[in-house]
Amino acid sequence: MTDTTLLQSARELDAGDAIAGYRGQFDLPPGVIYLDGNSLGALPLRTAAHLGEVVRKQWGEGLIRSWNTADWVNLPQRVGGKIAPLIGAQPHEVIACDSTSVNLFKLIAAALQMRPGRKVVLSEPGNFPTDLYMIAGLEAQGLAERRLAERARLVDALDDDVALLMLTHVHYKTGEMFDMAALTKAAHEAGALVLWDLSHSTGAVPVQLNAAGADFAVGCGYKYLNGGPGAPAFAYAAERHHDTMGQPLTGWFGHAAPFAFEDDYRPAPGMERMLAGTPPVLGLSALEQGVELVAEIGMDRLVEKSRGLSEFLRRAIAHFAPDLPCISPADPAQRGSQLSFRHENAYALSQALIARGIIGDFRDPDILRLGLAPAYIRYEDCYRAAEALGEILQTGEWERDEFMQRAAVT
Secondary structure, three states, rough: OOOOOOOHHHHHHHHHOOOHHHHHOOOOOOOOOOOOOOOOOOHHHHHHHHHHHHHHHHHOOHHHHHHOOOOOHHHHHHHHHHHHHOOOOOOOHEEEEOOOHHHHHHHHHHHHHOOOOOOEEEHHHOOOOOHHHHHHHHOOHHHHHOEEEEEEEEEOOOOOOEEEEEEEOOOOEEEEEEHHHHHHHHHHHOOEEEEEOOOOOOOOOOHHHHHHOOEEEOOOOOOOOOOOOOOOOHHHHHHHHHHOOOOOOHHHHEEEEEHHHOOOOEOHHHHHHOOOOOOOOHHHHHOOOOOOOHHHHHHHHHHHHHHHHHHHHHHHHHHHHOOEOOOOOOHHHHOOOOOEEOOEEEEEEEEHHHHHOEEOOOOOOOOOEEEEOOOOOOOOHHHHHHHHHHHHHHHHHHHHHHHHOOOOOO
């Protein structure tokens, strides 16, 4: 099925790629085309080396002294400060800690407390499950009321009962991107606060939280930031809220003086009050390396290549698999760094691709998702993936029994 013209185009684009050299800074298995960096980023070579140093020297030799000598105690602030420029925030407005789910809980609760008399948290059906589950958990405690509205009706649903509008900037299934500034403005006009989930945005698409007037945001560290499986997440709060926001998880590291060991809680100033338990040093150390690498490459170059890759892949799949519907927005400026396709046997398709060394993923019930991490994906990778997908569809290769059996993680 080789198309020499399309293949030559891919090779020319790779030859002119300004950030192609960074691919060599990732530990990518030979023969694998990795199109799942929107779920788990690849391993930066510098991370393995740095973690060895942290484990052997800082932990092994420094022992508990390393909280001071290696500055472990300030890792959440330091890593958060390095994430901040990637999302259009000031360094003191971001802190790296906990998981996305936990940070959602903290910030939803903080927003509800800041809007007394209002209990509604507004989101959309089909938002990422953990976002919706966190609202439901607060609702079960009598602290919140969940309201869902379709995208086209979100603004109409903003009434005097809404305390918080909570949305995922880039939709995890379709890749569709919200207009952050417009929706934030609409929420503020209705007297509501706004919380953005940036898990599928950070490190791949333009994000300008302060320019958009955002109140709060969360994001994970293991996708485009390449922080490793289960990497710590981050939380953002606009500076104007630092003196008034509360923290429902009043752990000792969010105390104004953790090592004073006082019986009564006093919140730390600024974002430090969003800390709870002891910082995970190994996870934060790994995340810091991924964040530094993304910052070194630069968001402008990453965004430019991301859009180029997705446009090329869309063209290639339209050529090799013309009957496979793409459900991601046609305009690359309105989608994240992924393309999603609908097929009734999308899981089997994803498994057939994986068997060929082309790793994408599946989202229930019928979505084949191909992520495009611009730091290490090549245009020829996109060509090879599209060519293989066309062959699998044409031959019915996906119908093999072993491709139908669902694994625990899809």
